[in-house]
Amino acid sequence: MSEPVTVRLTVNGVAHEGRCEPRKLLVDFIREDLGLTGTHVGCEHGICGACTVLINGEAARSCLMLAVQANGAEIATVEGLATGGTLHPLQEAFREHHGLQCGFCTPGMLMTALDLLRVNPQPTEAEIREGISAVLCRCTGYHGIVKAVEAAAKVLVPAKRV
Amino acid sequence: MTSEGWIGKPVTRVEDARLLTGRGTYIDDLPMPHAHHAAIVRSPYAHARILGYDVRAALAMPGVVGVVTGADVAAKTKPFAVGVTSPVHYYCTATDKARFVGEPVAVVVARDRYTAEDAAELVQVDYEPLPAVVDPERALDADAPVLHEKVGTNLANHRRLVYGDPDRAFAEAEVVIRERFRFPKIGSTPIETYGIVARWDPIDEVLTIWANFMGPFIMHPLTARVLGLPENRMRLIVPQDIGGSFGIKTSMFPYIALIGLTAMTTGVTVKWIEDRREHLLASSSGTDRVAYRELAAKKDGTILGMRFRWYDNVGGYIRSPEPGCSYRPLGNYVGPYRFQHLEVEASTVMTNKSLTGPNRGYACGHLYFESERMVDLLAEKLGMDPVAVRKKNLIATDAFPYRTPTGGLYDSGDYAGAFDRALEMARYDELRREQAKARAAGRYVGIGIALAVDPSVSNMGYVATALDPQFRAKPEYLAKSGAMEAATVKVDPLGRVTAILGTTPQGQGHQTIVSQIVAHELGLTPRDVTVVDEMDTFTRIWSISSGTYSSRFGSVGTSATALAARKLRTKLVEYGAHLMSLPVDEVEWREGAVRAKSGKGASYTIKDLAGRGHWNTESLPEGIEAGLQATAVFHFDVAKAVDEHDRVNSSNTYGFIAEVMAVEVDPRTGAVKILRYVTVHDAGTIINPLIVEGQIYGGALHGLGGALYEDMQYDADGQCLTATFMDYLVPTACEAPTIDIAHVSSPSPLTTLGSKGLGESGTMTVPAVVANAVSDALAPIGVRINELPINPSALWARIHQAGGPDMAPRTPHSLGASRETRDAPRSAG
Ligand code: FES
Ligand code: FES
Numbered sequence: 001m002s003e004p005v006t007v008r009l010t011v012n013g014v015a016h017e018g019r020c021e022p023r024k025l026l027v028d029f030i031r032e033d034l035g036l037t038g039t040h041v042g043c044e045h046g047i048c049g050a051c052t053v054l055i056n057g058e059a060a061r062s063c064l065m066l067a068v069q070a071n072g073a074e075i076a077t078v079e080g081l082a083t084g085g086t087l088h089p090l091q092e093a094f095r096e097h098h099g100l101q102c103g104f105c106t107p108g109m110l111m112t113a114l115d116l117l118r119v120n121p122q123p124t125e126a127e128i129r130e131g132i133s134a135v136l137c138r139c140t141g142y143h144g145i146v147k148a149v150e151a152a153a154k155v156l157v158p159a160k161r162v
Numbered sequence: 163m164t165s166e167g168w169i170g171k172p173v174t175r176v177e178d179a180r181l182l183t184g185r186g187t188y189i190d191d192l193p194m195p196h197a198h199h200a201a202i203v204r205s206p207y208a209h210a211r212i213l214g215y216d217v218r219a220a221l222a223m224p225g226v227v228g229v230v231t232g233a234d235v236a237a238k239t240k241p242f243a244v245g246v247t248s249p250v251h252y253y254c255t256a257t258d259k260a261r262f263v264g265e266p267v268a269v270v271v272a273r274d275r276y277t278a279e280d281a282a283e284l285v286q287v288d289y290e291p292l293p294a295v296v297d298p299e300r301a302l303d304a305d306a307p308v309l310h311e312k313v314g315t316n317l318a319n320h321r322r323l324v325y326g327d328p329d330r331a332f333a334e335a336e337v338v339i340r341e342r343f344r345f346p347k348i349g350s351t352p353i354e355t356y357g358i359v360a361r362w363d364p365i366d367e368v369l370t371i372w373a374n375f376m377g378p379f380i381m382h383p384l385t386a387r388v389l390g391l392p393e394n395r396m397r398l399i400v401p402q403d404i405g406g407s408f409g410i411k412t413s414m415f416p417y418i419a420l421i422g423l424t425a426m427t428t429g430v431t432v433k434w435i436e437d438r439r440e441h442l443l444a445s446s447s448g449t450d451r452v453a454y455r456e457l458a459a460k461k462d463g464t465i466l467g468m469r470f471r472w473y474d475n476v477g478g479y480i481r482s483p484e485p486g487c488s489y490r491p492l493g494n495y496v497g498p499y500r501f502q503h504l505e506v507e508a509s510t511v512m513t514n515k516s517l518t519g520p521n522r523g524y525a526c527g528h529l530y531f532e533s534e535r536m537v538d539l540l541a542e543k544l545g546m547d548p549v550a551v552r553k554k555n556l557i558a559t560d561a562f563p564y565r566t567p568t569g570g571l572y573d574s575g576d577y578a579g580a581f582d583r584a585l586e587m588a589r590y591d592e593l594r595r596e597q598a599k600a601r602a603a604g605r606y607v608g609i610g611i612a613l614a615v616d617p618s619v620s621n622m623g624y625v626a627t628a629l630d631p632q633f634r635a636k637p638e639y640l641a642k643s644g645a646m647e648a649a650t651v652k653v654d655p656l657g658r659v660t661a662i663l664g665t666t667p668q669g670q671g672h673q674t675i676v677s678q679i680v681a682h683e684l685g686l687t688p689r690d691v692t693v694v695d696e697m698d699t700f701t702r703i704w705s706i707s708s709g710t711y712s713s714r715f716g717s718v719g720t721s722a723t724a725l726a727a728r729k730l731r732t733k734l735v736e737y738g739a740h741l742m743s744l745p746v747d748e749v750e751w752r753e754g755a756v757r758a759k760s761g762k763g764a765s766y767t768i769k770d771l772a773g774r775g776h777w778n779t780e781s782l783p784e785g786i787e788a789g790l791q792a793t794a795v796f797h798f799d800v801a802k803a804v805d806e807h808d809r810v811n812s813s814n815t816y817g818f819i820a821e822v823m824a825v826e827v828d829p830r831t832g833a834v835k836i837l838r839y840v841t842v843h844d845a846g847t848i849i850n851p852l853i854v855e856g857q858i859y860g861g862a863l864h865g866l867g868g869a870l871y872e873d874m875q876y877d878a879d880g881q882c883l884t885a886t887f888m889d890y891l892v893p894t895a896c897e898a899p900t901i902d903i904a905h906v907s908s909p910s911p912l913t914t915l916g917s918k919g920l921g922e923s924g925t926m927t928v929p930a931v932v933a934n935a936v937s938d939a940l941a942p943i944g945v946r947i948n949e950l951p952i953n954p955s956a957l958w959a960r961i962h963q964a965g966g967p968d969m970a971p972r973t974p975h976s977l978g979a980s981r982e983t984r985d986a987p988r989s990a991g
Binding site: 021023024031036037038039040041042043044045047048050077078079081082087091094095096098100101102103104105106107110128129130132133136137138139140141142143144145146 | 174175177178179181182183184185186188190191276350351352353354355403404405406407408435437438439668669670671852853855856858859860861862863864886887888892894895896898900901
């Protein structure tokens with residue numbers, strides 16, 4: 001076991017500092033050390049996508065990264081999406097279109113969809129499916145999720161133009 | 163909104179706000195100060211004798227507080243009761259031998275998970291490897307390695323069930339069809355794995371367990387017995403949110419015993435969160451099955467009888483509720499058809515694979531895959547349209563309630579109506595014309611049909627079919643039956659309504675549904691109702707059948723809720739009448755208040771009544787129980803024990819599914835493309851169509867996974883080849899079809915609101931409909947599907963063997979929205 005190291009990073013705009021073993025996974029650091037349990041672990045081997053967060057604006061699997069590797073990074077997790085009591089339009093669309101059942105894949109799905117809409121603000125249905133295929137959902141059959149992302153794209157695009 | 167307002171409305175879910183903002187409470191999120199962590203040492207061998215353990219190095223590691231081995235388990239716990247009479251000793255870890263790869267052999271507890279995992283690697287287990295067997299038919303050969311010496315054979319259970327006179331049916335048959343089928347070992351793999359926290363209080367001698375366990379709670383007394391605890395000293399609490407389950411989290415009870423024992427032994431709070439590899443190696447799946455089927459019919463297509471011969475592979479030990487793999491669908495063995503003569507020979511076989519248990523659609527995906535293929539083979543043999551053969555044999559709409567020859571009581575239905583609806587939606591005749599054109603152009607387009615009776619709310623009594631009638635006739639044998647659920651609805655002192663249940667939702671939106679029902683019955687809006695739906699065996703009303711499995715909530719949970727709300731309403735009406743000094747029959751509950759039928763005088767809302775009833779009990783009428791609450795326990799009286807002729811109503815409500823699917827097979831790659839997929843469901847009264855649609859989509863994709871991709875594979879030595887999501891292929895959004903959904907409604911006469919369960923839905927039909935569609939597509943070259951999954955390489959090989967049609971490249975066509983199936987494992991990116 002090696003000596004603990006200091007990790008400094010920003011999560012949802014808040015600066016954090018913690019000490020952990022160099023081998024600690026970023027997802028464990030987020031969940032255990034920072035107490036942000038919205039980010040989930042579904043496989044710990046980089047396939048299910050439940051642990052997806054945004055690192056410096058881009059979707060990444062926090063189970064495939066060490067906390068030390070994220071030193072100095074800006075991280076966004078599901079907890080940062082809503083402002084006050086108001087859901088983000090993407091979250092609102094997931095609710096409206098029944099884009100979640102158990103909710104376990106949902107944080108990773110939301111962060112992945114957010115990244116997709118940033119890169120491709122008006123995706124076709126096929127592009128949405130391709131984009132979210134990075135996250136596995138066992139409950140929904142993906143139908144509600146695809147509908148939700150389509151609907152969110154419609155709301156988010158005009159909002160950006162303003 | 164009036165009290166007529168909330169049943170059938172697509173109300174958005176109350177659960178969603180917390181789940182969308184990362185504020186869910188799943189097992190791994192519970193704050194557990196000072197919890198230590200467990201890491202499980204697992205057998206690398208499929209079959210090996212355990213000669214000894216050396217735990218010194220693990221114990222010497224800083225941060226390690228204890229190690230529990232199979233030797234401790236053998237000394238301190240009892241084996242679990244199994245559902246058969248063979249002497250199978252199933253403990254929560256391996257004791258004498260390991261019988262599958264991944265079987266727990268020891269547990270290490272340390273201050274954190276990283277340390278526990280390091281220490282687990284230092285545990286030395288001395289194994290003597292033994293030959294393994296993984297195929298259920300091979301396992302019954304005289305020279306096959308025997309897993310359990312005390313049993314002396316790998317056959318855990320065997321029953322021959324006879325209904326009517328199948329021998330005569332086959333003797334009189336004008337046509338007999340025979341076929342062999344294989345169904346794969348599949349697991350619904352919820353994205354959240356198993357998780358358990360255990361705390362032992364040595365003073366009060368109470369073991370508190372938190373677990374994402376879905377029930378049935380029959381496993382609670384069984385587990386308490388294993389640990390030598392009185393039931394009321396083992397508190398089992400299920401967190402509010404479970405990250406999916408699909409039957410799989412039924413089978414975590416051995417880990418509840420193991421982690422419980424570990425907490426009792428080490429004296430610390432122990433937490434264990436399974437990882438994905440552990441889940442794929444050693445949690446649970448459905449059985450892989452070899453089936454031999456025979457069908458007897460007349461030339462006009464009338465089915466006279468069937469014979470089923472099953473070899474269900476339950477892995478290293480038969481674990482409860484197995485052999486439900488053979489008997490869960492007993493009452494609906496005949497599906498939607500009228501035939502009266504049936505013989506079932508069910509062999510439950512133990513091999514060196516991981517253990518099995520309920521998996522969404524429990525045993526019905528297997529059943530209908532075989533039966534619906536057989537019906538298509540009959541149609542093919544007779545040169546009839548598969549629609550016509552089915553129509554010839556359907557149970558008539560005026561025959562309900564219908565008693566099946568195996569004892570099932572189909573409560574309601576209109577099978578012909580639902581089937582017609584599906585054919586209309588698919589434009590079946592037109593589809594056949596398009597198919598003819600496509601065939602003429604050298605394309606492999608096929609149309610499949612599948613019908614299924616969709617059983618919900620299992621009657622616990624079916625499990626006893628595994629025992630023979632002589633055994634069940636013994637005076638000391640205790641019969642089993644039942645399916646019940648409880649709900650409480652209460653009004654707080656300022657008039658707010660709370661409903662309390664002990665079900666274990668895993669994404670089905672129980673809070674939303676309960677709030678709709680209570681609002682509906684009491685003239686409120688769903689937002690007015692707070693729903694607490696968390697299981698705690700110390701505080702909830704429960705029984706052995708409690709839990710959320712077997713699509714039960716839609717029938718039994720909803721009924722208990724409606725009954726409790728009505729009971730409360732009756733009480734409020736009596737109280738209101740008393741305050742108004744009117745006889746009860748001169749007042750009524752209207753628009754959320756007690757009002758005189760005459761329309762004159764005062765009215766009393768819930769708030770008014772709460773303000774008086776709680777604060778001034780003197781105002782209550784004489785003889786009424788104080789407090790504004792009501793509890794109802796709903797149970798089905800059609801749930802009876804299995805009779806001496808092996809007949810049992812194995813479920814309590816029975817819905818119906820009719821599906822039509824069109825596919826195109828690419829003969830060059832073996833890929834299957836879904837061109838059209840129609841599903842029509844009859845689940846009686848629908849309470850929330852949004853949630854129902856979600857269940858249908860989810861069930862269909864689980865079914866499609868089993869039909870086209872998923873397969874827990876083992877090599878001949880019993881090594882699992884699919885222990886990661888790289889190898890065990892779960893469909894992504896790119897493989898998910900778009901579905902045309904419709905409903906017909908035959909309300910159940912047995913449930914309070916007329917609803918039936920439908921949570922398992924497409925898992926029962928999709929394997930059948932895909933197999934029929936692909937067989938139809940490849941009929942010109944004589945390839946018939948009798949094995950799943952139909953993955954591209956297997957299908958390509960079959961097409962090739964059949965002489966392979968024209969292998970020249972061609973441009974794919976499309977009849978509608980479609981998607982290619984995936985051929986390769988996805989990348990990790
Ligand atoms: S937990 Fe990170 S991809 Fe599955
Ligand atoms: S909502 Fe349950 S896994 Fe996606």
